[in-house]
Every structure is written in structure tokens, then in C-alpha cells.
Amino acid sequence: MKRIFLSFLLALLFSVQVGGQAIQYIETPVFLKANSYWTLSNRIGLHFDGDDMTPLVDTPFYGVLEGGAAISHPLSGKMLFYTADSIIRNGQHQVMLNGRGLVGSTSSTLNGACIVPFPGDTNKYYIFNLTQTENNKDSNRLYYHVVDMSLDNGRGAVTEKNKTLLPFLTGEKTYLAESVIAIAGNNCDVWLVLHGARLANVTRDWQNSNTYYVFHITEAGISGPQKYQGDHVCDYVPSQLKVNPKRDMLVFYPFNFPGNPGRAVELARFDATTGTISHPMKIEIPNNLYPSGLTAFTHDFEFSPDGQYLYAQCLGLPIGGDSLFRFSMAYYHQDSIRRSRINIGYPAGPFSLWGTLKLYNNVIYNSRYTRYKLGAILNPNSASASGVILRDSVVQLNTMGSIPNFSNYVAYPFTEISRLILDTAAICVAGERPLTLYPGSRGAAGYLWDDGSTDTLRSISDTGTYWVCYSYLSKTNCLTIVTDTLIVRNRTVLQPVIQVEGNASNRLIVSDVYAGYQWYFNGVAIEGADKWYIDIVENGMYSVEVTDTFGCRSLSEAYKVSNLSDDIELIALSHHVTIFPNPTGAFLFVRAGKYLGDLHFRVLSVLGKECYARQISLGAGDIHTIETGSLARGLYFLEVTNNRGMRVAYTFSRQ
Numbered sequence: 001m002k003r004i005f006l007s008f009l010l011a012l013l014f015s016v017q018v019g020g021q022a023i024q025y026i027e028t029p030v031f032l033k034a035n036s037y038w039t040l041s042n043r044i045g046l047h048f049d050g051d052d053m054t055p056l057v058d059t060p061f062y063g064v065l066e067g068g069a070a071i072s073h074p075l076s077g078k079m080l081f082y083t084a085d086s087i088i089r090n091g092q093h094q095v096m097l098n099g100r101g102l103v104g105s106t107s108s109t110l111n112g113a114c115i116v117p118f119p120g121d122t123n124k125y126y127i128f129n130l131t132q133t134e135n136n137k138d139s140n141r142l143y144y145h146v147v148d149m150s151l152d153n154g155r156g157a158v159t160e161k162n163k164t165l166l167p168f169l170t171g172e173k174t175y176l177a178e179s180v181i182a183i184a185g186n187n188c189d190v191w192l193v194l195h196g197a198r199l200a201n202v203t204r205d206w207q208n209s210n211t212y213y214v215f216h217i218t219e220a221g222i223s224g225p226q227k228y229q230g231d232h233v234c235d236y237v238p239s240q241l242k243v244n245p246k247r248d249m250l251v252f253y254p255f256n257f258p259g260n261p262g263r264a265v266e267l268a269r270f271d272a273t274t275g276t277i278s279h280p281m282k283i284e285i286p287n288n289l290y291p292s293g294l295t296a297f298t299h300d301f302e303f304s305p306d307g308q309y310l311y312a313q314c315l316g317l318p319i320g321g322d323s324l325f326r327f328s329m330a331y332y333h334q335d336s337i338r339r340s341r342i343n344i345g346y347p348a349g350p351f352s353l354w355g356t357l358k359l360y361n362n363v364i365y366n367s368r369y370t371r372y373k374l375g376a377i378l379n380p381n382s383a384s385a386s387g388v389i390l391r392d393s394v395v396q397l398n399t400m401g402s403i404p405n406f407s408n409y410v411a412y413p414f415t416e417i418s419r420l421i422l423d424t425a426a427i428c429v430a431g432e433r434p435l436t437l438y439p440g441s442r443g444a445a446g447y448l449w450d451d452g453s454t455d456t457l458r459s460i461s462d463t464g465t466y467w468v469c470y471s472y473l474s475k476t477n478c479l480t481i482v483t484d485t486l487i488v489r490n491r492t493v494l495q496p497v498i499q500v501e502g503n504a505s506n507r508l509i510v511s512d513v514y515a516g517y518q519w520y521f522n523g524v525a526i527e528g529a530d531k532w533y534i535d536i537v538e539n540g541m542y543s544v545e546v547t548d549t550f551g552c553r554s555l556s557e558a559y560k561v562s563n564l565s566d567d568i569e570l571i572a573l574s575h576h577v578t579i580f581p582n583p584t585g586a587f588l589f590v591r592a593g594k595y596l597g598d599l600h601f602r603v604l605s606v607l608g609k610e611c612y613a614r615q616i617s618l619g620a621g622d623i624h625t626i627e628t629g630s631l632a633r634g635l636y637f638l639e640v641t642n643n644r645g646m647r648v649a650y651t652f653s654r655q
Contacts, residue, residue, distance in 0.1 A: 024245045024246065024305070025184055025245070025247060025414055025479070025481065026245050026305075026359070026360075026409075027245075027305075027361075027362075027446075028445075028446055028471040028479060028481060029445045029446045029471065030074040030075070030412060030445070030471060030472075030473050030479045031074075031410075031412065031479065032048070032360075032361055033072055033073065033074050033075065033076070033077040034071055034072055034073070034074040034117075034410045034412060035048075035071075035072070035360065035409055035410050036048045036049065036072045036077045037070045037071075037072050037079050037082065038070060038358075038406055038407045039068035039069070039070050039082055039083075039084070039406075039407040040068075040367065040406065040407075044056065045070075046374075046395075048360065048361065049077065051361070053394070053395060055374075055395050068082065068083055068084065068113060068407045068408075069082065069083050069113040069114050069115045069127065069129075069407050069408050069410075070082035070083070070115075070407050070410075071115045071117075071125065071410045074117075074412065074473055074479075075473065078091060079091040080125075080149060080156065081096060081125075081147060081149075081156055082407075083102075083113050083115075083127060083129070086100065086101060086102045086103070087099055087100055087102065088102065088127070088145070088147065088158055090152075090155045090156050091155070092155065094155070096147070096152075096155065096156050096157060096158055097151065097152045097155070097156070097157035097158065098157055098158040098159070098161070099157075099158050101161070101162075102127075102129070102143075102145055102158075102161055102162065103129070103131055103141070103143050103161075103162045112129055112130035112131075112178055112179070112180060113127065113128065113129040113130070113180070113407075113408060114127075114128050114129075114180055114181060114182045114192075114408040114409070114410070114411070115127055115128075115182075115408075115410050116128065116182045116190050116192070116217055116410070116411055117410070117412055117413065117477055118219075118477060119188055119189055119190065119217065119218050119219045119413040119476070119477060119478065120188075120219035120413075120476045120477060120478075121219075121477055122473075122475075122477045123148055123149045123150040124146060124147065124148050124149070125146070125147045125149070126144050126145070126146060126217065126222075127144060127145040127146075127147060128142065128143070128144045128165070128180055128182070128192060129142075129143055129144075129145075129180075130142055130143075130176060130178065130180055130194075131143065141164055141165075142164075142165045142176065142180065142194065143162055143163060143164055143165060144160075144163050144165050144222070145158055145160060145161040145162065145163065146158065146159050146160035146161070146163075147159070165215070165222065175196065175197045175209070176194055176195070176196060176197060176213075177194065177195040177196065177197040177239040177241065177252075177254065178197075178239050178240075179194070179195065179239055179240055179241035179242075179252075180192065180193070180194050180241075180408075181193050181241050181242065181243060181408065181409070181411075182217075182408075182409065182410075182411035183243050183247055183270070183272060183411055184247065184272065184411045184412060184413065184414035184479070185216075185272050185273065185275070185413070185414060186272050186273045186414065186415060186416060187273065187415055188218075188219075188413045188414065188415045188474075188476065188478035189216060189217060189218045189413055189414075190216075190217040190411050190412075190413055190414075191214055191215070191216060191217070191272070191275045192214070192215040192216075192217060192222075192224075193212060193213070193214050193215075193241065193243075193250070193270075193277075194212070194213045194225075194241070195211070195212055195213070195230065195239065195241055195252050196209045196210065196211040196212075196213070197209050197239065197254065210229060210230040210231070211227050211228070211229060211230060212227065212228040212229075212230055212250075212252075212268070212277045213225040213226075213227060214226045214227075214228065214275045214277065216275055217413075219476075226275065226276075228268075228276070228277035228278070228280075229280070230252070230266055230268065230277075230280045231266055231268075231280035231281060231282045239252065239253060239254040240252070240253045240300050240301065240356070241253075242301060242302065242303065243270060244303040244307040244329070245303060245305055245306070245307050245359070246307045247270065247272040248269065248270055248271070248272065248307075249267060249268070249269060249270060249303075249307070249329065249332075250267065250268045250269075250270050250277065251265060251266070251267055251301050251303070251310060252265070252266045252267075252268070253265045253266070253300070253301055264282045264283060264284050265282075265283050265301060265312070266280055266281065266282050266283070267280070267281045267283060267332070267337070268280040268281070269332070279332070281332070281334055282334075283327075283334060283337055283338060284338070300312075300313050300356045300357045301313075301357065302357035302358065302359050302364050303329075303359065304359075304364070304380040304381050305359060305362045305380060305381055306381045307329060308328065308329055308330060308381065309326050309327065309328060309329060309380065309381070310326065310327045310329055310337075311324060311325070311326050311344075311357060311364060311377060311380065312324070312325045312326070312327065313325075313357060313366070323343060323344075323345070324343075324344040324345060324377070324390065325341055325342065325343055325344065326341070326342050326344050326385070326388070327340050327341050328340035342385050343385075344377075344385055344388050344390065345385070345388075345390060356406055357377075358406040359380075362380075362381075363376050363377070363378060363380075364376065364377035364380050365377075365394075365406070367406055373392065373394075373395070374394055374395045375390070375391055375392055375394065376390075376391040376394045377389070377390060377391075378390075378391060412473075412477075412478075412479040413477060413478045413479065414478065414479045414480075414481070415478055415479075415480050415481075416480075416481050416482075416483070417480060417481070417482045417483070418482075418483045418485070419482065419483070419484050419485065420485045420487070428490075428491050428493070428550070428551070428552035428553065435459065435460050435461065435488065436457050436458070436459055437457065437458045437459075437460060437466060437468070437486055437488070438457060439456070439468045439470060439482075439484050444470040444471060444472040444482070445470065445471055445472060446469075446470055446471045447468060447469070447470045448468065448469045448470070449466065449467070449468045450466055450467050450468070460488065462488075463488050463489055463490045464488055465485060465486070465487050465488075466485070466486045466488065467483055467484060467485045467486065468483075468484050468486070469481060469482065469483050469484075470482055491548065491550055491552040493514075493546065493547075493548050493552045493553065493554035494554065495554045495555070495556060495557070496510040496511060496514070496544055496546045496554060496556040497510065497511075497556065497557075498510055498542065498543070498544060498556050498557070498559040501533065506535055506536050506537070506564070507533055507534070507535050507536070508533065508534050508536060508542055508544075508559060508561075509532060509533040510532055510533075510544055510546065510556065511532070512532040514532070514546035514547060514548060515547050515548055515549045516530065516546065516547035517529075517530050517531055517532055517544055517545070517546055517547075518530060518544065518545045518547075519534045519542065519543070519544045520542065520543045520544070520545070521538075521540050521541070521542055521594065521595070522540045522541050522595070523541070523543075524594070524595045524619075524620060525620070526594055526620075527593060527594060527620055527621065536561055536564065537564070537575055537576075538561075538564060538573075539561050539562050539563075539564045540560075540561060541558040541559070541560055541561075542558065542559045542560075542561060543555060543556050543557070543558045543559065544556050573596070573640065573642055573646050573648050574648040575593070576592060576593035576594045576596060577590065577591075577592060577593070577596070577640055577648065577650075578590070578591045578593065579591075579638060579650050579652060582652045582653065583652065583653035583654070583655040584628055584652055584653070584654060584655070585628070585629070585654075585655060586627070586628060586629035587625055587626065587627060587628060587629070588625075588626045588628045588638070588652060589623050589624070589625055589626075590618075590623065590624040590625075590626065590638070590640075591621070591622070591623045591624075592618035592619065592620060592621065592622050592623075592624075593620065593621075594620045595618075595619045595620050596617075596618045596619075596642065597617060597618075597642065597643055598615060598616070598617045598642070598643045599615070599616060599617070599618055599640055599641065599642055599643075600613075600614075600615045600640070600641040601613070601614050601615070601616070601624065601626065601638065601639070601640060602638075602639040602641075603626065603628075603631075603636055603637070603638055603639075604636065604637045604639060605634070605636055605637075606634065606635050606636070606637075611631060611636065612626055612627075612628075614626075626638075628654055631654045632654070633654055633655060634653070634654060635651060635652075635653055635654075636651070636652055636653075636654060637649050637650070637651055637652075638650040638651075638652060
């Protein structure tokens with residue numbers, strides 16, 4: 001029998017399609033809060049709180065021109081620390097303990113710094129940074145530092161710094177492009193990805209300029225790198241390297257300044273489970289993509305939130321010739337991607353002059369190099385170009401300084417769990433009553449149901465397959481996204497059959513497999529009759545309603561009892577009539593334990609004198625009041641007679 005059930009269960013598991021992943025990693029509350037503070041430039045920053053954005057202008061916030069990184073608490077959103085030049089500052093903008101003297105660069109390392117929380121430790125963080133610049137070919141290194149936020153009363157301290165992560169480069173003719181990015185893996189781990197490069201003004205044949213380097217960050221530490229071959233030689237160190245929201249595609253772009261060779265962007269497949277980079281593909285960007293008569297080059301790319309589109313900001317010279325293009329990622333094919341290119345438009349004023357793009361909370365933001373406003377691409381998932389909205393300014397930052405680059409993403413160790421929950425709930429009769437669905441965990445955050453609702457619980461009224469996604473940060477510092485698929489089926493509860501137990505003619509029974517029972521006599525519920533059996537004490541029609549574990553009910557056929565003796569019916573009458581208090585004072589109360597119908601009450605003295613007489617109908621729980629205050633002290637009898645002449649008597653004392 002167990003083998004048959006197991007086969008059925010496996011068949012059901014493979015026949016039901018588990019609900020698709022509804023929450024992307026970058027949409028989780030943990031990710032959004034951890035990345036809610038951005039560094040932009042000196043004394044310029046941004047803070048996001050839900051849909052609200054606050055510029056940090058002329059504040060103690062110390063940003064850097066390029067290569068900055070910041071992290072906030074993943075639950076509260078409170079700033080923890082950020083990098084500023086060769087210094088790490090805590091959330092109070094003070095220099096962190098042992099936070100000076102870090103090897104780093106303040107310019108020409110666009111995405112040259114990133115922060116990675118330790119897998120397995122909620123207090124520690126890695127900081128990775130590049131040191132190469134455009135003209136200093138001898139400073140080509142990747143370093144890391146370690147911050148422990150449990151130190152200095154929660155303000156944090158640097159416990160390790162200036163650790164060289166790429167000593168293998170010594171002696172190799174290799175440079176690194178300006179970008180280092182951290183990508184969340186699928187097993188509570190993180191991948192660190194870089195790309196090789198060569199300088200445009202160096203005539204030597206530099207090695208590995210078309211190579212990706214991938215490090216693996218786990219609870220055991222940092223391992224690697226693994227090398228993967230790309231399809232595009234990087235002829236210029238300044239570059240951008242990004243991953244799409246699904247974490248399965250990379251875009252690498254060395255800046256193609258006017259006169260610089262290349263004019264191409266490289267796409268590659270990425271496997272977040274293994275860290276493998278494969279199927280690199282170069283997309284040439286010919287001059288005819290740019291506005292007619294202008295010298296132009298592409299400065300940055302960004303994916304749409306759903307990963308279906310890749311936006312490219314193309315800068316035109318002279319100033320004012322900027323435009324925004326979009327490519328479709330529906331098919332990973334070179335010609336298909338090139339032909340899918342559309343021109344989104346030209347916003348009023350320079351939209352993206354020497355700026356960069358960054359996706360956050362379904363909006364792509366655009367920084368400026370010579371302007372002091374933050375632009376935005378709204379509705380970037382729109383299938384039509386007309387649905388994409390360009391905003392030249394969504395916030396005014398300041399009137400001094402440059403704003404060339406956004407800080408890098410914080411990548412939390414990550415994993416996904418998909419669970420199929422069988423028989424989690426049931427509809428007894430479709431549309432009969434609402435049913436509440438519960439996710440597997442109710443202490444998480446960011447709930448999203450298949451109908452778009454974001455409440456913890458969901459009310460439904462029909463059968464079907466439902467799913468809910470939610471996220472939480474585990475005790476091992478792992479961002480976990482759970483997808484629970486809940487199957488709601490139509491329940492049919494077998495109708496109970498009433499039988500007489502053995503030779504005992506006064507006990508009725510049904511099967512004891514149900515979760516709940518309620519017995520009825522002549523259609524009226526019997527108080528306290530909630531077992532799988534009932535001892536009958538009077539003739540009439542008996543039935544029982546049973547309930548299963550899902551709350552679905554079924555009512556039995558009525559069972560007629562007509563052969564009880566007068567003695568048993570008399571016992572029933574005495575069993576369901578209660579008098580109190582006894583002894584009594586001014587009043588005597590008579591309570592019916594069930595429906596008794598018309599009853600005749602008489603109070604008699606010990607000498608047989610009738611002191612009280614009344615006829616009244618009593619239902620279950622009804623109380624009849626008899627005034628006894630006028631009676632003399634002594635013993636009395638209360639006589640109760642039903643409509644069949646059955647009579648019982650009770651003795652009470654009047655004090």
C-alpha cells in the first residue's frame with residue numbers, strides 16, 4: 001500500500017507545474033534595503049526608502065568620484081559603512097577603526113569596488129577593489145579587505161586589509177578592466193567576476209584581454225579564479241560589466257571613445273549555480289546606429305527589470321546628440337539582437353552625457369557628468385517604445401562637482417527553495433465559503449501571490465493551483481527566496497452511516513475516522529454530543545454531521561429510533577432537566593439540556609398541596625423561573641410531565 005501511495009505522489013509531483021519564480025533576487029526586501037544607500041560623488045549620495053528617494057547633498061556623506069561602494073542593514077535599511085577613497089567610513093560617517101590606508105583608486109575604476117557579506121557570518125563583510133587606472137599600468141591588482149561589524153560597539157572595524165587576491169598576475173602580460181561585480185549564487189554563495197584588458201596605447205601583445213576571471217565565495221573562503229574565454233578583446237581598460245536580474249547573462253562593454261577601435265558589446269551566458277561563463281557573443285555597433293552627422297559612442301548598458309531588454313545610452317558629440325537605444329533579449333542570437341534595436345528617443349537636454357545607468361526597484365537611473373540632476377527610465381519593461389518614459393530629472397542633487405558613476409551592488413549569499421505542498425487546503429463546495437491560504441512560513445518578508453497580492457494570507461473560493469513567493473535572511477546570512485505551490489482540491493467527504501452498536505440498542509455509532517462530530521435529534525443539535533457515538537434516551541429521528549481535517553462536512557441520513565421502552569424515555573426526561581439552586585430562596589430555576597417540547601410543571605408540598613402549576617415549552621438551554629419566595633420553609637416536590645404523560649419528580653428545600 002505504501003508503495004502504491006508513493007508512486008501516486010511522485011506522479012502527482014511530476015504532473016503539476018510548480019509556480020514560476022515571481023520574485024527576482026533584486027526585488028527582495030533584503031536586497032533593496034542592503035542597497036538603499038548610494039555613493040555618487042564627493043558629498044553626494046542617495047537614500048531610498050521604498051518608493052521615496054532622498055538626495056544626500058552637502059552632508060557628512062563622503063562619496064568618491066568613481067569606485068565607491070556602500071551597504072545598509074538588510075532588515076532595517078540603516079547604513080552600515082561605505083568606501084571613500086582609501087578610507088572606510090561607518091554609518092556615522094566617521095573613519096572606521098583601522099579604516100585608513102586601504103589600497104584603492106578614486107577614479108577610472110567605474111565599478112572598481114564592491115561589498116560582499118560573508119556567507120555564514122552576519123557580522124563580517126568583504127570589500128573588493130581594483131587599483132589600476134588608465135595610465136598606470138603597474139598598479140594592476142585586485143585587493144580585498146574584511147570588516148567586522150560586531151566590533152567597536154557595532155560601528156565596525158577593519159580586521160584585514162590590502163590582501164592581494166590576484167598574485168597569479170605577476171609576470172603575466174595582463175591588465176584588468178575597470179569593473180568587478182559580485183553575483184549571488186544559488187547555494188548561499190557569491191561569484192566575483194572580472195574581465196581582462198589591454199591598454200590602447202601599449203603596443204605589446206598583452207595576454208588574457210578577452211578572458212573572464214571568476215572567484216567563488218563560500219563559508220570556506222575565497223577560491224579560484226576560474227578562467228573563461230570571451231569573444232571580444234578589450235582594447236581599453238575603462239569598461240562596464242553587468243549581470244541581468246535573472247543572473248543568467250552578462251554584458252561587458254569597453255568604452256568605445258571616438259577613434260578607439262572596437263565598437264562592440266559582448267554578451268555571455270552565466271550559470272549562477274556553477275559560476276560558468278559560456279557562449280560569448282560579440283554584438284557589433286556600427287556607426288549607422290547613431291544620429292546622422294554626429295560622432296558618437298556607447299557609454300553604458302543596463303538590463304530591464306524582467307531581463308527582456310538591454311538599454312544602451314549612446315553619447316553624441318557635439319553635446320546634445322545623446323540618445324537611448326534598446327535591444328531585445330528574447331532570443332540569444334547575434335543577428336536577432338542586432339535587428340531588434342529600436343531608438344527610444346531623445347530627452348530634452350543632454351540625457352546621459354558621460355553618465356552611467358543603474359537598475360533599482362524597477363527604475364533605471366541615469367547619472368550625469370556635467371549636470372546635477374538624476375535622470376530616469378520609467379516603465380523599462382514596456383513592450384513598446386512609446387510606453388517607456390524618460391525623465392530628464394527626477395531629483396536635483398547639487399550645483400557643484402561631477403556625478404559620473406553609481407556605487408556597485410551588494411550581493412548577498414543567496415539560495416532558492418521551491419516546495420510543492422499537497423493538500424494544504426481544500427474547497428468543500430466551490431464558491432461555498434472563502435478559504436484562507438497560508439504560506440509555509442509567516443515570519444518572512446516580501447510576500448507575493450500569483451494574483452499580485454502582497455498580503456501574508458490569501459482568501460480564495462475555488463479549487464486550483466496557487467503559489468506564493470517570499471524571502472527572508474537566514475541565520476547563516478543567506479538570502480532565501482521560497483516559492484510555495486499550494487494545491488487546493490475539491491473535497492468529497494464520505495457520508496457517515498449510522499448503526500446500532502452490537503446488542504446495545506441504546507447506542508448509535510458511525511466511523512471514528514472523522515475529525516469532528518455533531519449529533520442531532522429531530523433536526524436540533526444535541527448539546528455536547530460531539531463523539532463518534534451517542535447514547536440515545538428517547539425515541540425520535542437521529543442524525544450526525546461529520547467534519548474532516550479541512551473543515552468539509554457531510555450529514556448522515558436520519559436514523560429513526562422508535563423501540564425505546566418507557567423506562568428509557570423516562571430516564572431521558574430526568575437526564576435533561578436540571579434544577580438549581582437547591583436549597584433555594586426566592587427563585588428556583590429549571591434548565592433544559594435539550595429540546596423537551598411542552599412540559600407541565602407543578603410544585604407540591606410534602607402534604608400534596610399544589611403550590612404552583614404552569615405549562616411551558618422548553619428548548620435546548622432554555623431556563624424556566626419559578627417564584628418560591630412566598631413558600632414557607634421546608635421540603636417541596638417539583639413534578640415535571642411531558643406531552644406523553646411521562647413524569648419525573650425532584651425534591652428541593654426552601655430556606
